[in-house]
Amino acid sequence: MLRRPNGACYPAHSFPMHTTQPTPSKEEIALLEPFERLNLNRIVLVSTAEQASRAVAELASAKVLGFDTESKPTFFKDQVSEGPHIVQLSTADRAWVFQLHDPQCSALVAELLASSSLTKAGFGLGDDRKRIIAKLGVEPGGVLELNAIFRERGYRKDMGVKGAVAVLFNKRFLKSKKAATSNWANPQLTEAQLVYAANDAYAAFRVFEALKLG
Numbered sequence: 001m002l003r004r005p006n007g008a009c010y011p012a013h014s015f016p017m018h019t020t021q022p023t024p025s026k027e028e029i030a031l032l033e034p035f036e037r038l039n040l041n042r043i044v045l046v047s048t049a050e051q052a053s054r055a056v057a058e059l060a061s062a063k064v065l066g067f068d069t070e071s072k073p074t075f076f077k078d079q080v081s082e083g084p085h086i087v088q089l090s091t092a093d094r095a096w097v098f099q100l101h102d103p104q105c106s107a108l109v110a111e112l113l114a115s116s117s118l119t120k121a122g123f124g125l126g127d128d129r130k131r132i133i134a135k136l137g138v139e140p141g142g143v144l145e146l147n148a149i150f151r152e153r154g155y156r157k158d159m160g161v162k163g164a165v166a167v168l169f170n171k172r173f174l175k176s177k178k179a180a181t182s183n184w185a186n187p188q189l190t191e192a193q194l195v196y197a198a199n200d201a202y203a204a205f206r207v208f209e210a211l212k213l214g
Contacts, residue, residue, distance in 0.1 A: 021154040024166045035171035035203065040191060043198040044096045049104030055096045056108050059089060060118075066090035066205030067120035067143070069128045070197050072185040083131050085184040087113070088201040089120070092209070095198035101187060106136060116141030121208040122201070123147055123161050146207055161203050168210040173203055 024032075046055045059065065067090075071083020087098040087109050100106045112118070113132060121144040122128070132140050150159040155167070165173040179196035189197075 023156055023159065023163050029162060029166045029172050032166060032170060032172040035165050035169060035173045037174065037195065037199045038090075038095055038202050040194065042094050043194050044094065045099070045189065045194060046096055047099040047105065048102055049108065052098065052102075052105040052108040055098070056112050059091075059096065059112060062091055062118065064119040064121060064205065064208055066095070066201035066203065066208065067122040067125070068197070068200040068204065069131065070184040070193075071131060072183050073181050081131060082135070083184065084128065084135060086189075086197055087132075088197045090198065090201035090205045092205060095202050097189070097194055097197050099187075099189070100135070110136040110138045113140045114138040118142050119144055119208075121146055121213075122204045123164070124158065144208070144213070146204060146211075149211060149213065161200065161207070164207045165203055168207060174199075 044051075044055060046052050066088075068088050069084035070086040070088070071081045072085055074081050085100055087100065089096050089098075089112075098105065098109050100109065110132075113120070113136065119142045120140065123146050125140075125143055125145050129140050129143065132138065146164065147158050147160070150164065151157060156163075159167070162173045162175065165171050176192060176196055179190075179192045182190070182193055184193065184197075
């Protein structure tokens with residue numbers, strides 16, 4: 001909940017459009033209680049065609065998914081990313097982390113991403129879109145940029161998942177810099193990488209729900 005100048009409280013998603021709304025600072029966010037995360041028992045790692053087929057069948061019944069991708073970091077000025085290496089999708093209670101080493105697995109993920117009947121909500125998806133087109137050969141369909149929704153509601157240009165979680169839930173979204181800059185192309189992902197990737201998508205789903213966009 002946020003406060004009007006007169007002291008009255010109301011949910012962030014009920015703010016009027018096209019006004020400048022306050023966002024918490026990094027220091028203020030650091031004082032908040034942690035946002036609930038998905039643990040490993042609610043995260044499904046998908047790396048084979050068989051696993052991907054089962055996952056896609058489960059996800060096909062959803063109307064909205066939290067969405068993000070991860071790519072191996074680049075370290076030089078003109079170095080071209082070969083990502084995405086990971087695609088993560090989430091519902092309200094589970095997330096799927098797809099590795100894209102297996103061509104058949106990649107093809108099934110590409111088909112799912114191309115579907116315009118399934119809304120995929122996330123933050124800062126411009127680079128993700130370009131990399132998906134370059135690597136998987138499909139234009140992602142049904143993509144919803146949550147930063148754009150916040151801009152329409154009067155918030156700063158790029159709210160990001162941390163700011164969104166703070167505004168909507170009064171919680172601190174935990175992101176590991178070490179995991180963020182790790183090698184996402186590794187065949188064997190660490191537990192920290194799985195938790196990081198899954199929860200980026202999970203938080204996006206929760207934000208979508210809180211914004212009452214469905």
